[in-house]
Amino acid sequence: MIELSNLSVVFGRGTPLEKQALSGLELKIEAGTFVTVIGSNGAGKSTMLGVLAGDVIPTSGRVVIGGRDVTRIATADRAKYVARVFQDPLTGSCGALTIEENLALAAARGRRRGLGLALGSIRRDEFRDRVAELKLGLENRMHDRMDLLSGGQRQALSLVMATLSGSEVLLLDEHTAALDPGMAEFVMELTQSLVDKHKLTTMMVTHSMRQALDYGSRTVMLHGGKVILDVVGESRKNLTIEDLIEMFRKARGGETLDDDALLVS
Amino acid sequence: MKLLTAAAFAALVFAQPALARDVTVDVTAIVEHPALDAVRDGVKDALGEAGFKVGENLTFNYESAQGNPGTAAQIARQFIGNGPDVIVPISTPSAQAVVSGTRDIPVVFSAVTDPVGAQLVKDLKAPGGNVTGLSDLSPIGDHIALIKEILPNVKTVGVLFNPGETNSVTLVELLKTLGAEQGIAVVESPATRSSEVQNAARALAGRVDAIYVPTDNTIVSALESAVAVAVESKLPLFTADTDSVSRGAVAALGFNYYDVGKQTGAIVVRILNGEKPGDIPVNVAAGTDLVINPGAAEKIGLELPKAVVDRATKVIK
Amino acid sequence: MSLIAFLGAVELGLVFAFVAIGVYLAFRILDFPDLTVDGSFPLGAAVAAVLIIAGWNPWLATAVAMVAGAAAGLVTATLNVKFRILNLLASILTMIALFSVNLRVMGRPNVALINQDTMLTPFYGLGLPDFYVRPLFIGVLAILAVFLVWRFLASDLGLAMRATGANPRMARAQGVKTSLHIYLGMALSNALVALGGSLFAQTNGFADVTSGVGTIVVGLAAVIIGETLFHSRLIIWALIGCVVGSVLYRIAIQLALSSDILGLKASDLNLVTAVLVAAALVLPRLRRGRAAA
Numbered sequence A: 001m002i003e004l005s006n007l008s009v010v011f012g013r014g015t016p017l018e019k020q021a022l023s024g025l026e027l028k029i030e031a032g033t034f035v036t037v038i039g040s041n042g043a044g045k046s047t048m049l050g051v052l053a054g055d056v057i058p059t060s061g062r063v064v065i066g067g068r069d070v071t072r073i074a075t076a077d078r079a080k081y082v083a084r085v086f087q088d089p090l091t092g093s094c095g096a097l098t099i100e101e102n103l104a105l106a107a108a109r110g111r112r113r114g115l116g117l118a119l120g121s122i123r124r125d126e127f128r129d130r131v132a133e134l135k136l137g138l139e140n141r142m143h144d145r146m147d148l149l150s151g152g153q154r155q156a157l158s159l160v161m162a163t164l165s166g167s168e169v170l171l172l173d174e175h176t177a178a179l180d181p182g183m184a185e186f187v188m189e190l191t192q193s194l195v196d197k198h199k200l201t202t203m204m205v206t207h208s209m210r211q212a213l214d215y216g217s218r219t220v221m222l223h224g225g226k227v228i229l230d231v232v233g234e235s236r237k238n239l240t241i242e243d244l245i246e247m248f249r250k251a252r253g254g255e256t257l258d259d260d261a262l263l264v265s
Numbered sequence B: 001m002k003l004l005t006a007a008a009f010a011a012l013v014f015a016q017p018a019l020a021r022d023v024t025v026d027v028t029a030i031v032e033h034p035a036l037d038a039v040r041d042g043v044k045d046a047l048g049e050a051g052f053k054v055g056e057n058l059t060f061n062y063e064s065a066q067g068n069p070g071t072a073a074q075i076a077r078q079f080i081g082n083g084p085d086v087i088v089p090i091s092t093p094s095a096q097a098v099v100s101g102t103r104d105i106p107v108v109f110s111a112v113t114d115p116v117g118a119q120l121v122k123d124l125k126a127p128g129g130n131v132t133g134l135s136d137l138s139p140i141g142d143h144i145a146l147i148k149e150i151l152p153n154v155k156t157v158g159v160l161f162n163p164g165e166t167n168s169v170t171l172v173e174l175l176k177t178l179g180a181e182q183g184i185a186v187v188e189s190p191a192t193r194s195s196e197v198q199n200a201a202r203a204l205a206g207r208v209d210a211i212y213v214p215t216d217n218t219i220v221s222a223l224e225s226a227v228a229v230a231v232e233s234k235l236p237l238f239t240a241d242t243d244s245v246s247r248g249a250v251a252a253l254g255f256n257y258y259d260v261g262k263q264t265g266a267i268v269v270r271i272l273n274g275e276k277p278g279d280i281p282v283n284v285a286a287g288t289d290l291v292i293n294p295g296a297a298e299k300i301g302l303e304l305p306k307a308v309v310d311r312a313t314k315v316i317k
Numbered sequence C: 001m002s003l004i005a006f007l008g009a010v011e012l013g014l015v016f017a018f019v020a021i022g023v024y025l026a027f028r029i030l031d032f033p034d035l036t037v038d039g040s041f042p043l044g045a046a047v048a049a050v051l052i053i054a055g056w057n058p059w060l061a062t063a064v065a066m067v068a069g070a071a072a073g074l075v076t077a078t079l080n081v082k083f084r085i086l087n088l089l090a091s092i093l094t095m096i097a098l099f100s101v102n103l104r105v106m107g108r109p110n111v112a113l114i115n116q117d118t119m120l121t122p123f124y125g126l127g128l129p130d131f132y133v134r135p136l137f138i139g140v141l142a143i144l145a146v147f148l149v150w151r152f153l154a155s156d157l158g159l160a161m162r163a164t165g166a167n168p169r170m171a172r173a174q175g176v177k178t179s180l181h182i183y184l185g186m187a188l189s190n191a192l193v194a195l196g197g198s199l200f201a202q203t204n205g206f207a208d209v210t211s212g213v214g215t216i217v218v219g220l221a222a223v224i225i226g227e228t229l230f231h232s233r234l235i236i237w238a239l240i241g242c243v244v245g246s247v248l249y250r251i252a253i254q255l256a257l258s259s260d261i262l263g264l265k266a267s268d269l270n271l272v273t274a275v276l277v278a279a280a281l282v283l284p285r286l287r288r289g290r291a292a293a
């Protein structure tokens, strides 16, 4: 369960560049729900995920994950509850480490890291099996450094890493944006199956209205650092992409969208 | 040519046994520096005068460690591996690197201020083993006497030195002890690199009656900054390094390092002639030069006593 | 080059192998350009020398020297992590401060160990000449250090340290406390450098405040030579490269000192070092260029 209450974030407070990224945001998500998050550039989507992950400390408000108040807890300390896949494939995995080392690093998330070998033979086999499930042939390249792989392969592995150590929450920030359409499709299918399998509470930020409606069971629209639309159940089922764009437009006070074409894709 | 042949003949006639064979002497110093280079040249010339000549019967190797003790260690191993007749390390770290590496090749160190403290020998009078040499402990007592002679009312003396140079620290300690006996207070002003010398000198202005600089490589290398401060605050500057007088010091009583080298060379010759290093006591180098600079004294309104001027070995004009 | 000179170069190379491994940990693993080593090398020498003279067991004295080195690394890490001073600057501050600290520790600029019992003393009497004993003894320690550091970097903790240096944002997202690993890595790195310093003092008979001059360059040169030679992405080869690189560096210098061979003098050493490091940096690029052609 995720609970964001009266959440505000102000960047560069007291400087000419002061920017209110979130203003009194309220959001409650039941455990195991897959929520898609949309909103125009600068709406505050990444900031919201940053607050959940611990990278951004809110100016005011409360962040509760699974009943624990984590508002002031550092990123590394709440990583055991929160897994994350970034937009940039280079950010989410470590290029200088091999595939299996990356997996070992993720598998130890939330555990005490000691002097035991990171890659014993049991763990090696386990990781190989997990990677084999991707059917990308990467199980034969477990000793290859991550920076030899393509962006799509890295995102797929990042997803596997996110599910290795039993986190409760999965945060996805436009994690298919840097991929070609085929690979994006593959990664989305993988996301869906992993979320189902591990019953993760998931928040996925996307600029694709189709993705926003096709995946998950609830869609939230942010604008000006607030939730301005929240649809679930029947009303969501009947929603078309065109409806969504219309709502988008209304939300912005009738402004026209330059990027309509993009949103439909 | 005739003369040379005659000299060679004479040398042969009075030949010591060592002359029958070729000898090798390896010399190393921690850094290239006028004083240390003068020691090296003195050693070479002393050997030459005793009939050991480069190109004839003497192989003379010299390496400087460029101020790096790691390199000094490597040079030491190089020399020990060569197995020369005598190794001559100049300065404390070079000497320590050589002495710790061999227990059989004769070692004659030079320009080491405190050979016992540096553990080169256990006893100055009877060194024992394969090591002997020459100390260049400055005659601090004579320095104080000279300062008192020139400035009869001196109460405090400021000393500029690098606390990172082992010789300087020994000398400053000695200066404080001997100064106290004479009723002179010593104010220390350290500079760890040449760029700090000016500030260190400024720190003394107004607090002392004179500035004194021991044989400190750092301060001597930046002596001009100290001179400038001394002139501007009308303080006489005394040094232990005689070359510094032509650079603006008022007076110096110090070793002529070429002479130190020749005395070191004389010890090397004794060993080449069959004496055991362990039987040769470690002495403090003998003979000092008094160099004065009446011009520099005049600049700060000081007149040098006639006795001092008469005694000077060298007067800078 | 005589056998003694050759073994002397090997010995000194092995002493500086600890420095190279420390530099590798800081520069390559943590991506932390650390100049503290110019101060922690003489610190290790100073602490070990002073304690040995005070009658301590040389092994214990060396252990304390390593702890002192670790403390120096922690100071740099604190300046960087807690007070947010740029890493290079933080390390320069510690390095400068250590000059005074080292003088305090020794009480004077140079402490002699020539007549003291060291870690090596018990091995001198076993029949082998000293100039064999020293490189053998230090070689065994170096092999041990390579193994332990390799094993550490292969552990969960070591993996987290590698991620900290390579991708700190990802590391934090994976629950790695990156600042903790900077502390840990800097402590480990400087402890190894101090061990090198302490061995230098014990094999050469003195500790001197000036013996830190250029430690970082020598360590870096060894790391780079090793990387060029082995050319492998595997940690173990990088670590072995540190040792081999350090020894080769010293042998190259010894060759330069055997002036009859190349006509070089000790005064050319700085140039030799610069050429070595530059060559090591350029060679891989040339090789890559040829492969591409």
Ligand SMILES: Nc1ncnc2c1ncn2[C@@H]1O[C@H](COP(=O)(O)OP(=O)(O)OP(=O)(O)O)[C@@H](O)[C@H]1O
Residues within 6 Å of the ligand: A011, A012, A019, A020, A021, A039, A040, A041, A042, A043, A044, A045, A046, A047, A048
């Ligand atoms: N670290 C920061 N410092 C200052 N301002 C920031 C910072 N991060 C974000 N902002 C600002 O806060 C606002 C919200 O940014 P955020 O990244 O959350 O938007 P977003 O909804 O993710 O947009 P996009 O769709 O472009 O990714 C923007 O105006 C942005 O410029």
Ligand SMILES: [Mg+2]
Residues within 6 Å of the ligand: A045, A046, A047
């Ligand atoms: Mg964003």
